[in-house]
Amino acid sequence: MAKNTGKGNKSKSNEEVFAGFQNLRSEQRQLANKISELEMDLNEHKIVIETLRGVEAARKCFRMVGGVLVERTVADVLPELEGNRDRLPAALQALNEQLARKGQEINDYIERHDIRVQRGADSEPAAAAAADTKTNVLAASA
Template identity: 45%
Template sequence: MAGKVEGDGKEPINEQAVANIYGAIRSEINQIYSKITELEMEVSEHSLVINAIQPLDPSRRCYRMIGGVLVERTIKEVLPAVQRNKEGLEEVIARLNEALEKKKKELVALHREFL
């Protein structure tokens, strides 16, 4: 049958299936890019907050939104939590960048295999 790949133990693949797989991978790559951009904006916001409250008196009142509730704390209590959150976001961004590279390699491999 024309247009099908055989002999590798997988289902035969036609042009439409390859196009669907290619489109799905492109879609996943775009979703990862969007999530990375969103998280980078959050890291930027965290950095702004850290830079704004760091030079202030640690016993000064500070308000923080936790789960939709505004709570009163001190800068001494809030600053470490904001820094931890920022570090966590940076770790997630690093993992997403790794996943993005894997998807790009997968896309290149698919491109090489079927062109």
């Protein structure tokens, strides 16, 4: 644990502030990755459903369920795929709302801890100016 001398328990060290910021950014990236993954799943579901609609219902097909390849018929698989396809937009909407809230949480964290995020090599003059004032500065590579 870092010592907070004379500033009380509310004060955090620069390392703690940076770690908190990095944690929030990591959570934001995970949400964005999950959204991307679900969007790809939705597109794959649409393609497979469109393909299976042109096939006779008694024809056998294979489906991956929990890492296991299962043999079924088109008549069994198609309703399941359509149900999944219908539920994916709601899940995507919920994740997009979480992503928006996480972005707001990051902005609040930046404001609360007086953080200035700098990107790239052009940030060096701003870093020199920041040395004169008491603020937290994060430099992120693009």
